[in-house]
Each structure stands twice: as structure tokens, then as C-alpha cells.
Amino acid sequence: MTESLRSLPLDLAPATDPVPGDRALDVPARGWFARPSLEVARDLLGASVTHRSPEGSVTVRLTEVEAYDGERDPGSHAFRGRTERNRAMYGEPGHLYVYRHLGLHHCVNVVCGPLGQASAVLLRAGEVTDGVELARARRLAAGVCDSDRQIARGPARLAVALGLDLTHYGLDVTEEGGDVVVHRDARTMRPAIATGPRVGVSGDGGDASVYPWRLWLTGDPTVSAYRPATRRTR
Structure with a gap:
């Protein structure tokens, strides 16, 4: 981990310039993701992820994320090097890294940083802003969902709500017409952000x-509850 990345002042850092374009809604180019994971994580808060499928489209506005810094980070899946499971992390930024947590649930990450660095941002929670009925139906089919704020409140729930699983491993999120796309509203002011320890990661990480x-949007009701780990579970 570099000192500059460790000491990045999240609350004082200037906002990233909007992606050029005439539309208020912009899909960042690949270079936007080719930055340190902590910077990308910060700028993903308030951005959205849309998955278009035969069932319909669902959009989630991201309210909570976690940054991981590849082989320099003891909390990262890439800490011990490249494997078949984490190979997407070593590829181009702007692609999805999807994995099964404890063999039960899917978690979705966006690869970032330079090619081969293996850094990524875990999409932890969000608010469903489009396709609420479809997202709710997916969640109810997978388990209990007692309110709309719970639909994508947590990484496994977010994956279910968006309909993402291992079949979406490696997908490019920088193509405007793609099945899964990350997009930002250039008119939105930077929200207030809070930071804290990563969930489910023990030891040095x-x-x-x-x-x-x-990182999460301060006071947002869709942010998941923090649970410390007694062992490394990521």
C-alpha cells in the first residue's frame, strides 16, 4: 500500500470532474476506473449501477462501498497472488469481479487501478431507484425482505436485487449499451461521506x-450494519 493512498483525505478531496458530454447522465470511460481503489470507491458513492436483463431493468444508487488494494492489501482476495478465482481483478479496469461468499451468496466488485494491479471496489449497499418491483420480487424469492430499504442493503442483497451472479463475471461496465453499466449524474453534488473499518475482514486488513x-453516505438508511469479524472471511 502506498503512503499517498493510505493518507488520502476523503472528506477534503476535490470532486472528480464530470465526464464530458451533453447528457446529465454519464457513463465513465475506462480511464475513470484506472485510478487507486480508494479514489474510485469515493466517487462511486451516489453513482448508479443498472442491469438490463430479459426480466427487465434494475438500477441501484450506491450508498456503501469498500476499497481493496490488491497484493499490497491483506484484506484483498489478491493478497496471495493470482488465482483462477480472482483473475478478473488482474484484467482491465471497469470490469466486474463476482465471487461467491462462503459458497452461499454472490458479491459484486468493480475492478479498478492500472492493468495487473488487482485492486477493486466491493459494492456493499444501495437504494433501488428503478425496477423496484422486479428487485423486490428477486429478494422475496431469495428470502425475507420486510421493507424497500432492505432490498439492496448489504452486498449479497444488492447482487440479488440487480440479478447478478457468476455468469456476469468479467463483464465490462463502461459500455453505455451493455447489460451492466455504471453511470453517474453530473448534476449531483458530492454527498457527505463517512469512513470506517471494512466488514468481515479481520487481522491486519x-x-x-x-x-x-x-465508505458510505452519511445517514443513508440503506447502508448496512457494521459487523466486526473474528476471522478473515472475505
Whole structure:
């Protein structure tokens, strides 16, 4: 981990310039993702992910994310090097890295940083802003969903709501007409952001004094509850 990345002042950092274009809604180019994971994580808050499928489209506005810094980060899947499971992390930024957590649930990450660095941002939680009925039906089919704020409140729930799983591993999110796309509203002001320890990561990677790399929109009701880990589970 580089010192500059460790000490990035999230609350004081200037907003990233909007992606050029005539539309208010912009799909960042690949270069936007080719930055340190902590910077991308910060700028993904308030951005949206849309999945278009034969069932319909669902859009989630991201309210909580976690940054991971590849082989330099003891909390990262890439800490011990390249494997078949994490190969997407070593590829081009702007692609999805999807994995099964404990063999039960899917979690969705967006690859970022330079090619071969293996950094990524985990999409932890969000608000469903389009396709609410479809997202709710998916969640109800997978388990209990007692309110709309719970639909995508947590990484596994977010994956279910969007209809994403291992079949979407490696998809490019920088293509405007693609099945899965990340997009930002250039008119939206930067929201207030809070930071803290990553969820489910123990040991050095869970040390909040070094890795306060869970970021969320302050006061947003869709942000998931923090649960410390007794062992490394990511």
C-alpha cells in the first residue's frame, strides 16, 4: 500500500470532474476506473449501477462501498497472488469481479487501478431507484425482505436485487449499451461521506487505523450494519 493512498483525505478531496458530454447522465470511460481503489470507491458513492436483463431493468444508487488494494492489501482476495478465482481483478479496469461468499451468496466488485494491479471496489449497499418491483420480487424469492430499504442493503442483497451472479463475471461496465453499466449524474453534488473499518475482514486488513476503507453516505438508511469479524472471511 502506498503512503499517498493510505493518507488520502476523503472528506477534503476535490470532486472528480464530470465526464464530458451533453447528457446529465454519464457513463465513465475506462480511464475513470484506472485510478487507486480508494479514489474510485469515493466517487462511486451516489453513482448508479443498472442491469438490463430479459426480466427487465434494475438500477441501484450506491450508498456503501469498500476499497481493496490488491497484493499490497491483506484484506484483498489478491493478497496471495493470482488465482483462477480472482483473475478478473488482474484484467482491465471497469470490469466486474463476482465471487461467491462462503459458497452461499454472490458479491459484486468493480475492478479498478492500472492493468495487473488487482485492486477493486466491493459494492456493499444501495437504494433501488428503478425496477423496484422486479428487485423486490428477486429478494422475496431469495428470502425475507420486510421493507424497500432492505432490498439492496448489504452486498449479497444488492447482487440479488440487480440479478447478478457468476455468469456476469468479467463483464465490462463502461459500455453505455451493455447489460451492466455504471453511470453517474453530473448534476449531483458530492454527498457527505463517512469512513470506517471494512466488514468481515479481520487481522491486519481489518485494522481501522490503517484501512478505514469502508465508505458510505452519511445517514443513508440503506447502508448496512457494521459487523466486526473474528476471522478473515472475505
